[in-house]
Amino acid sequence: MPSAGVLLRGVSAPVPSPAAAAPELTVVIPCLNEARTITGCVREAMDALAASSIAGEVVVADNGSTDGSQDLATKAGARVVPIAVKGYGNALRGGIAAARGRFILMGDADGSYNFGHLPRFVERLRAGADLVMGNRFLGGIEPGAMPWKNRHIGNPILSFIGRLFFRTGIGDFHCGLRAFTADAYRRMDLRTTGMELASEIVIKSVLFGLRVEEVPTVLRKDGRDRPPHLRPWRDGWRHLRFMLLFSPRWLFWYPGILLMAAGLLLGGALVQGPLPLGRVTLDVHTLLFAAVAVLIGFQAASFAVLSKFFAIRAGLRRAEAGFDEWFRHVTLEAGLVSGTVLVVLGLILSVGAVWIWGGQGFGPLHNPTATLRWVIPGALCLVLGCQMILTSFFLGVLRLDTRSETA
Numbered sequence: 001m002p003s004a005g006v007l008l009r010g011v012s013a014p015v016p017s018p019a020a021a022a023p024e025l026t027v028v029i030p031c032l033n034e035a036r037t038i039t040g041c042v043r044e045a046m047d048a049l050a051a052s053s054i055a056g057e058v059v060v061a062d063n064g065s066t067d068g069s070q071d072l073a074t075k076a077g078a079r080v081v082p083i084a085v086k087g088y089g090n091a092l093r094g095g096i097a098a099a100r101g102r103f104i105l106m107g108d109a110d111g112s113y114n115f116g117h118l119p120r121f122v123e124r125l126r127a128g129a130d131l132v133m134g135n136r137f138l139g140g141i142e143p144g145a146m147p148w149k150n151r152h153i154g155n156p157i158l159s160f161i162g163r164l165f166f167r168t169g170i171g172d173f174h175c176g177l178r179a180f181t182a183d184a185y186r187r188m189d190l191r192t193t194g195m196e197l198a199s200e201i202v203i204k205s206v207l208f209g210l211r212v213e214e215v216p217t218v219l220r221k222d223g224r225d226r227p228p229h230l231r232p233w234r235d236g237w238r239h240l241r242f243m244l245l246f247s248p249r250w251l252f253w254y255p256g257i258l259l260m261a262a263g264l265l266l267g268g269a270l271v272q273g274p275l276p277l278g279r280v281t282l283d284v285h286t287l288l289f290a291a292v293a294v295l296i297g298f299q300a301a302s303f304a305v306l307s308k309f310f311a312i313r314a315g316l317r318r319a320e321a322g323f324d325e326w327f328r329h330v331t332l333e334a335g336l337v338s339g340t341v342l343v344v345l346g347l348i349l350s351v352g353a354v355w356i357w358g359g360q361g362f363g364p365l366h367n368p369t370a371t372l373r374w375v376i377p378g379a380l381c382l383v384l385g386c387q388m389i390l391t392s393f394f395l396g397v398l399r400l401d402t403r404s405e406t407a
Contacts, residue, residue: 025049025056025122025179026101029078029109030091035067037111037223042076045107045115052119060109061095063087069109089190089197096185105179111223112145113177120215121179130184130210131201133170134177139216146219158240162199165247166206170214174198177217184210196242203246208318248304248311256300263293267380271373284372291380298384302391305330309398332399335392342385349378 027045031038042058049056060073060080070080083094096104103125107113117134124132141151159173176198180188188204190197205212244251266282267290269275275282309327312319353374357365365371 021055023055023057023101025054025103025105025118026096026099027056027058027115027118028061028092028095028099028104028106029058029073030061030063030083030088030095030106031065031069031073031109032063032091033065033067033069034109034224035065035069035072038069038109039072039076040111040223041107041109041113041115042073042078045118046077048116048118052122054119054122056101057099059095059098061091061098063091085193087193088195089193092197093190093193099182102182103179104182104185105177107177108222112220114218114220115177117177117215117217118179120217121177124213124215125179125181128211129213131180131205131212132178133172133202133212133214134175134217135172135214136175136217136219137172138214139218141219142221145221158243161240162202162243165243165250166203168202168206168212170202170212172214173202175217180205192242194238196238199242203243207246246311248307252300252304252307256297256302256304259293259297260301261297263290263297266290267294267377271377284369284376287373287376291376294380295383295387298387302387306391306395306398309395313398330395332392332396335388335395339385339388339392342381342388344385346378346381346383346385349374349381353378 027049029038029041029045034041038060042060045056045058048054049058058078060070060078061083062070062073062080063083063086070082073080079098081095081098083091085094092106096106103122105115105118105121107115113134117139121132121134136146137155146155155172155174159171162168162173163170178201180201184205187208187210188201190200190204192200202212266275267287270282270284270287270290275286305327308323312323353371356371356374360366
């Protein structure tokens, strides 16, 4: 079979001959030194294809194995695709680039997933689903198949965060056995090269409005005689970080609005005078921190708006009617007017503080806390107004219409 090189975002993989009849399903198995289990995985997938009369192929995306995994996979009936660039995501993307099926199912090469379940994935794809996720908690986890910290802490927490952040009902965000259409894969335009790819597939499917479904599958104890490539705490953090970066609402907006509200409420009470709370009395020192909370909160909330607008503009997520309607009122002119009003208010409060100081001969203040109740709100309005003006200008830059070189 001829094999020409094609570059997929830094991943080189051979392209099969277009003359061969395209199968319905391609099973992609990333592999790195899995000689003990790769034969069983390939044969299990081939047997399931034959038993279900599904026209399919098995592609093993080899990421530089040195234990003979490539020959074993070939003898078992797979087409081996060498992927030079290291990384789980690179291996998968390279294997998918070489896939010929209109449906693609991916699964690990360690024997932990049952490729005999592939017909249930194909059934849902034929029915119109774009992405079909396996759910190990519905299908069953064999004893010793998943460490307790993954089963009871990592996976449940990350899956809950994923459901909360992206408003999806997926129960097992990180199941490695999943299937999707080739068209959906192209629309996802995946960018990550490591373990985050698993999260990116789900998140982009949800953000782009693709139809996502789940089917039960089992998790078996893997057949390795060495520790897995997965590093639970490190890879868990990478998944969480990726979800946060794709959810400005939870990373920036909610914390920012909460900080601003708390700072304004507390500051409003302290401007009027000391605030006794039982045996503790809050005064101007707390007023200063309340002002800082408002500033940090505004910056976080503005980042949320800017990052979401950029993500929609860059095609990383789809536009939302509610956001578009609200965002039409967030203009450069409105920001300039609001920021200028705050700056003027800050100047008035600052002048008032100087007036009080002048009444005492510009010498030591007899009651500095009274003056600080003018100085701190004045400084807050000045800085907040300047932030609002600068943010409005930056938003104006992002909104500029651009055209291609050929336009």
